[in-house]
């Protein structure tokens with residue numbers, strides 16, 4: 001289950017203090033070592049002017065003609081060093097009705113259950129906090145196809161009020177946020193490892209006993225790379241065809257991107273068959289199953 005951590009700020013910590021702690025003590029792939037950073041995050045979040053300063057900086061840079069420094073209108077990058085990003089998320093109650101309300105829900109991803117392909121530590125910075133339904137799954141139970149599902153191992157309905165710290169584990173903690181009753185802000189520390197780029201993020205339907213994959217999240221790097229491959233296959237040509245083989249054979253790249261490029265090899269039957277034979281024992285369930293079934297159809 002997502003960890004709820006007890007830590008109260010007894011001192012303050014600067015951005016440098018937080019990064020120094022993370023880079024010297026935290027293994028980004030180990031949730032327990034990330035959890036140990038909770039007191040430093042609490043100390044960092046005790047700076048009551050932090051988010052206003054970040055927003056002012058964003059607005060100033062827009063006035064100076066710089067590109068908007070936010071990920072989305074409600075999500076501000078405070079700092080980024082190597083694979084660690086600190087972000088502020090603003091959560092507002094839904095004000096609108098009808099079509100505009102749908103827009104707001106989409107911007108905030110309210111009521112869409114999803115996972116992330118990175119671990120992240122979060123603290124309520126301001127307000128009563130969003131409400132959230134979290135279910136835990138074992139990601140190894142999923143093969144990654146739309147409609148595939150995994151049993152729900154644990155479930156919790158909670159919120160993120162000011163001062164509360166939680167650790168969401170990559171792929172395990174599927175969550176669906178509901179709007180807060182009042183303006184709320186959370187700070188997130190994202191642990192984005194390069195090795196996770198190939199890992200997909202999904203939208204889920206939470207059923208009584210299972211979490212079922214509804215779709216792929218469109219904002220993830222995974223989806224963007226897969227779309228790039230899809231377009232490259234449509235464009236075609238010798239230069240791109242030469243790259244498709246390399247991408248098919250790159251296990252760190254997203255399975256959907258690799259499978260798109262496999263499709264791109266179809267015009268060259270020998271290359272297509274050769275690629276599928278190499279993928280027959282691939283580590284990715286999705287790639288392996290697809291290659292085996294496509295190969296059996298050729299025979």
Ligand SMILES: [Fe+2]
Nearest residue numbers: 114115116175
């Ligand atoms: Fe999320």
